Amino acid sequence: xxxxxxxxxxxxxxxxxxxxxxxxxxxxxxxxxxxxxxxxxxxxxxxxxxxxxxxxxxxxxxxxxxxxxxxxxxxxxxxxxxxxxxxxxxxxxxxxxxxxxxxxxxxxxxxxxxxxxxxxxxxxxxxxxxxxxxxxxxxxxxxxxxxxxxxxxxxxxxxxxxxxxxxxxxxxxxxxxxxxxxxxxxxxxxxxxxxxxxxxxxxxxxxxxxxxxxxxxxxxxxxxxxxxxxxxxxxxxxxxxxxxxxxxxxxxxxxxxxxxxxxxxxxxx
Numbered sequence: 001x002x003x004x005x006x007x008x009x010x011x012x013x014x015x016x017x018x019x020x021x022x023x024x025x026x027x028x029x030x031x032x033x034x035x036x037x038x039x040x041x042x043x044x045x046x047x048x049x050x051x052x053x054x055x056x057x058x059x060x061x062x063x064x065x066x067x068x069x070x071x072x073x074x075x076x077x078x079x080x081x082x083x084x085x086x087x088x089x090x091x092x093x094x095x096x097x098x099x100x101x102x103x104x105x106x107x108x109x110x111x112x113x114x115x116x117x118x119x120x121x122x123x124x125x126x127x128x129x130x131x132x133x134x135x136x137x138x139x140x141x142x143x144x145x146x147x148x149x150x151x152x153x154x155x156x157x158x159x160x161x162x163x164x165x166x167x168x169x170x171x172x173x174x175x176x177x178x179x180x181x182x183x184x185x186x187x188x189x190x191x192x193x194x195x196x197x198x199x200x201x202x203x204x205x206x207x208x209x210x211x212x213x214x215x216x217x218x219x220x221x222x223x224x225x226x227x228x229x230x231x232x233x234x235x236x237x238x239x240x241x242x243x244x245x246x247x248x249x250x251x252x253x254x255x256x257x258x259x260x261x262x263x264x265x266x267x268x269x
Contacts, residue, residue, distance in 0.1 A: 070153040080139040081259040091136035101125040102238040119218040133184040135177045166254045176244040183237040
């Protein structure tokens with residue numbers, strides 16, 4: 001039995017000895033495996049392409065969004081220009097009407113203003129201007145947004161230059177209208193010192209007298225030097241209005257050309 005036990009022990013140790021190299025060999029193979037450089041290259045290339053394609057997609061999306069914003073700005077600008085042409089036509093009409101009335105008022109000799117009926121004639125032609133001064137105010141909501149950064153979205157330099165040409169021209173027109181307002185208030189204050197004047201009308205149409213008043217004394221004091229001063233102010237205001245009308249017509253022409261150009265360039269109606 002002792003011999004049999006020894007034989008079993010020897011056979012077990014021999015079995016273990018045979019199995020040990022196989023296990024060590026497998027372990028050694030797993031530890032020494034290496035990846036080729038081409039494997040890392042392709043991994044880097046795939047990662048780079050993924051990032052680059054993401055960048056291209058984001059850039060394309062941003063380009064589309066900016067293009068839509070620019071188109072929206074142009075649409076709003078076209079609407080502003082249409083409103084401008086309507087408003088400036090309104091201003092031209094009434095400024096010309098006021099000029100005609102002021103010119104007729106100036107034709108009344110100062111020496112004849114003591115006559116009540118002559119006073120009525122002067123009053124009839126002076127009243128429209130006294131009641132209401134008509135000024136053209138540009139619709140500038142869109143151009144304000146463009147100057148605040150919107151111009152960066154418009155890639156067409158010719159479009160940008162054309163827009164700036166019209167809106168820079170308005171500065172000169174605004175200078176003229178501001179001066180007209182100054183003249184208006186000077187005349188109003190001077191007239192109130194000399195004449196008995198009614199309260200202003202509610203609308204521009206109501207401030208045009210339908211007929212010449214009869215037998216009504218307008219001048220409550222006849223101060224010839226001050227009336228001469230009033231006439232000089234009226235004459236100056238009339239000249240300023242005529243100059244403004246010329247500038248308003250020029251602005252209308254430029255605005256209409258820009259409107260046509262933008263509608264054609266951006267396929268707008």
